[in-house]
Amino acid sequence: MSAAFASALLVLAVMAAIGAPIAFAMVVSAIAYLLLSGQDVSLASEQFIQSVYDSFLLLAVPLFITAANIMNVGSISDRLLDFCKAAVGRFKGGMAQVDILVSLIFSGMSGSAVADAAGVGKISINMMLKTGHYTPGFAGAVVAASATVGPIIPPSIPMVLYALVSDSSIGYLFLGGVIPGLLMMMMLMAVTSWIAHRRNIPAEQPVPLRQLPGVTLRALPALMMPVILLAGIYGGATTPTEAAAVAALYALLVAGLWYRSLSFRSLYTVFLDSARSSASVGLVIGSALIFNYIVATENIPQSLAQLMASLHLSQGGFLAFTMVLFLALGCLLDATTIILVIIPLFLPTARALGIDPIHFGVVSVVNCMIGLITPPYGMLLFVVNGTTGIPIKDIVREGFPFLVALLAALTVLVFFPELVLWLPRRFGYEG
């Protein structure tokens, strides 16, 4: 590591710590690096512009954001909740189970955990609190924990970003997330059921069976969304980026024409909000890629690979080490930054050790999503706190059993790659 690079890291750490936007902290540190190493400072701008302009793959990001926002504005979430209430409301801790199931279905339509927690999660917290059987902390914890599954079940924005830095196929990454997502859901449902029994949280009034077809029919267009999306990608009809646009169009048609719950005013708000989020995310992505460029010119990944090789780590040892590291960083860093800047550092070593890139990608994304509920910096904690006013410390306290369950799921996924790779292999993945 050169002195210039060390100074740049210091600048980055200080700027981020005093609260500068992460994107600008990265640009500033890149400029500092170029100045100190005597290079042309316009390289930072060049990398920033080119990394945004060159990647067709990244277009999936604004499109998935738009799709999620449309679904949150239309009454799609309400109808899904009705459906899930009819399906699992009859069990102990019914409303909490409803939230987990609705997150699972919603995750098949949106690629974003935050969209899940802020949209459908907010409604289900209100529903839980209205029953009077749930503490606010518990309701918030269920929603935050179940939202982590959103980007594991396809589609997934974090996996698009991983595909970008690792050159792996988004299609196979998406498929690799299906079983892990279901596993995480099962763990969360089991924990909920355990807590519900211990606290004796009653079930909801069961929805009569004869109403079930009607409720299902009302939710059907929304339930079809993941099917259309996945059939499009795996039937070979559309690329994942195109699927994102089709998903947004489908959400628009369902919310606007079928459910008639979308006004021009709300549509404008959807586009403006999506434009803002896209810009903010685009800046983080672009600046993270400038930083990547510097890391690459400094040969950091290769030096790290040599260092790791000298330690004679086994596959398992390496995975355990990186997972603990990502979890620790997840308490402090934004998931986008970890995926774009930290994970690429370890890719050469992972390759050298013969670790499958799809497996490594999926478990790393699961890891980063768990980082969204670990304090002090946990995006989902902020979102639930902000939309409902439930104090973060209550969510964290009640969320502990869920965190343990998710960590258990992660451990199983790390040491049993077959769980990730089985489905992609059925679709022709040769890894």
Add this chain to the structure above:
Amino acid sequence: MTQLFAGLRRMTDAAAAAMLAALFGVFLVQIAARYILNVPMGWTVEVCLTLWLWLVFWGGAFCLRPSDHVRFDVLYLSVKRPTQRVFGAVAAFVIIVAFAISFLPTLDYVSFYKIKRSGTLGIRMHYVFSIYLLFMLAIMARYGQLLFRFLAGRPDVEGKVTAYERHDEGSIT
């Protein structure tokens, strides 16, 4: 003055929303052309990428309040107001200096692209990339204004927004 700014703000917001809507629309045209009409069109890809580039930097320049960015503000929020002001002033100052240092070299870089035309539409590339210069200028002006606020000891806007408002934009994960 405030009204003028509010009007400008509405216009820049509307432009950003329009860019996103156009990006979405052109993408659909591309899909329709490829799968329904069976005539792949090259221009759609170029238009989408240009709109995406402009959306990111236009939005970054005019539509994101400092509080909309992805930030690690745990430390910032845990210190007292006067310290927050020092933090904010240092961050703003460093951002302005760094952007100012790289502005002229970037201007050179962007103008160099006037010799190159885009792949399908033949637009001169320095027009496409010029949005980054506008972005740099806007950020320097924005942080200049913030720096002034911090130095003048005026209450900063940051303190009043809730955690959600600080984090609702900018997270995709």
